[in-house]
Amino acid sequence: MIGEGFASELARAQGGDEAAFAQLWRDLNPALLRYLALGGEPADDVAAETWTSVVKGLRRFRGDERAWRSWVFTTARRRAVDAGRRRARAAQVEVASGQWQVEALAPDPADAVVAGEDTDAALRLVAQLSPLQAEVVVLRVVAGLSVEEVARIVGRSPGAVRVATHRGLRALEQVVANQGVTPSRAGTL
Amino acid sequence: MRSVLRNPDPGRRPSAKDVLPESLTAGDEQPAALRPLLRAMAADPRPHELSGFDQPLASFRAAFPSTRPAAPKIWRPAMLSTLLGAKLGATVAGVAVALGGTAVAAYTGALPTGAQNAAHTTIGAPAATPKPTATPKPSTTHQPVGPDATGPAAFGLCNAWSHHQGKTPEAGDEPGEKAGDSVAFRNLAKAAGGEGKIAAYCAKIPHPGNGHGNGKGNGHGHGKDKQAAHPTGKPTGNPTSTAK
Numbered sequence: 001m002i003g004e005g006f007a008s009e010l011a012r013a014q015g016g017d018e019a020a021f022a023q024l025w026r027d028l029n030p031a032l033l034r035y036l037a038l039g040g041e042p043a044d045d046v047a048a049e050t051w052t053s054v055v056k057g058l059r060r061f062r063g064d065e066r067a068w069r070s071w072v073f074t075t076a077r078r079r080a081v082d083a084g085r086r087r088a089r090a091a092q093v094e095v096a097s098g099q100w101q102v103e104a105l106a107p108d109p110a111d112a113v114v115a116g117e118d119t120d121a122a123l124r125l126v127a128q129l130s131p132l133q134a135e136v137v138v139l140r141v142v143a144g145l146s147v148e149e150v151a152r153i154v155g156r157s158p159g160a161v162r163v164a165t166h167r168g169l170r171a172l173e174q175v176v177a178n179q180g181v182t183p184s185r186a187g188t189l
Numbered sequence: 190m191r192s193v194l195r196n197p198d199p200g201r202r203p204s205a206k207d208v209l210p211e212s213l214t215a216g217d218e219q220p221a222a223l224r225p226l227l228r229a230m231a232a233d234p235r236p237h238e239l240s241g242f243d244q245p246l247a248s249f250r251a252a253f254p255s256t257r258p259a260a261p262k263i264w265r266p267a268m269l270s271t272l273l274g275a276k277l278g279a280t281v282a283g284v285a286v287a288l289g290g291t292a293v294a295a296y297t298g299a300l301p302t303g304a305q306n307a308a309h310t311t312i313g314a315p316a317a318t319p320k321p322t323a324t325p326k327p328s329t330t331h332q333p334v335g336p337d338a339t340g341p342a343a344f345g346l347c348n349a350w351s352h353h354q355g356k357t358p359e360a361g362d363e364p365g366e367k368a369g370d371s372v373a374f375r376n377l378a379k380a381a382g383g384e385g386k387i388a389a390y391c392a393k394i395p396h397p398g399n400g401h402g403n404g405k406g407n408g409h410g411h412g413k414d415k416q417a418a419h420p421t422g423k424p425t426g427n428p429t430s431t432a433k
Contacts, residue, residue: 016253018246018249018250021245021246021249022242022246025242025245026234026239026242029234029238029239029241029242029245030234030235030238030239031231033238034230034238044241047241048241048244048245051244051245051248052244052245052248055245055248055249055251055252056248056252058252059252118229119229119230119232119235121229122226122227122229122230123230125226126230138230141227141230141231142230142231144231169220169223172223172226173220173222173223176222176223176225176226177222
């Protein structure tokens with residue numbers, strides 16, 4: 001979060017100031033990449049498409065920093081869906097079977113999370129939740145959005161977002177709690 | 190997003206009876222066992238997460254093109270065209286000087302649009318040779334002098350004037366542009382002894398330089414012509430036939 005200086009940074013960026021735009025980008029791009037890592041698409045590509053869309057609408061945007069973050073993540077979600085549809089059309093058969101193969105061979109992410117604070121490992125762990133749970137957890141924890149904001153982004157009711165968040169966190173808690181005893185079960189979450 | 194997520198829903202749900210704190214961002218309320226994982230998810234940016242600014246910057250520059258300092262790819266053609274423009278202007282000025290002092294006015298837009306075009310076609314370089322006493326009224330100001338309507342330029346001016354007379358007023362000219370506004374027209378009117386006498390004056394101007402003998406008699410020949418009666422016609426449409 002940029003905080004107090006956000007309004008002036010946004011105004012300068014909307015006036016064409018590259019440094020101000022870079023500041024906005026630096027503040028949000030890491031969270032954006034972590035959110036997009038949940039999807040099967042290359043997060044860098046989708047993030048770049050997201051920023052392209054954001055820049056196109058930048059002049060028209062009005063709102064505070066919370067609205068800004070909501071807007072950027074809403075845009076990111078649309079670009080991710082677009083990318084998913086493109087990929088689905090391009091390779092309909094082989095990807096579905098190949099994906100599980102890769103996941104099964106990957107090292108257990110829970111090991112790394114407990115040992116250190118590996119961001120990628122934590123995100124891989126979250127990615128094993130149900131799609132809705134994973135998405136709402138990342139939007140709440142990483143993007144720092146409120147329940148209501150997340151609800152608008154994912155197109156669900158605030159109640160559904162609360163439930164999905166709780167269930168996702170409970171599942172993660174169980175994985176972490178059980179990880180020391182039976183690490184191999186983490187992958188079956 | 191559901192459709193693009195990598196893993197299918199395993200379908201196995203943990204118990205929902207456990208109540209977790211509403212606010213995830215308030216670290217103190219998170220379950221202790223989850224804190225390391227949540228901290229890892231929201232950890233400080235890694236270098237590779239801040240390394241892909243090229244493409245967003247390119248998008249930004251495309252959307253806000255006028256605000257950044259001029260890049261070489263932009264200003265080189267602009268500078269080239271500037272130089273080209275300067276060279277072109279110098280060429281035009283040089284040509285105008287070469288044509289002689291009084292003819293400059295006709296080439297620099299002292300005539301109305303229609304008259305200017307006609308003057309351009311009729312005042313050739315040889316015909317536009319000015320007399321040394323080109324300025325009947327030596328001006329102390331910087332007003333344009335215009336061509337001398339009593340000299341060799343008279344035929345061209347008359348030609349331009351007659352073309353202008355044939356036009357519907359205001360049809361193609363710029364608003365406010367009138368023949369009476371131009372220096373050349375005033376010179377012509379002065380040489381004729383008044384605006385109303387231009388037609389008669391022009392009728393006496395011989396066609397310069399064509400093959401047949403253009404003695405003074407030719408000028409008298411059509412001096413009684415009725416061009417003054419119908420100024421909207423084209424009396425100089427084929428000057429050789431009228432001169433005969």
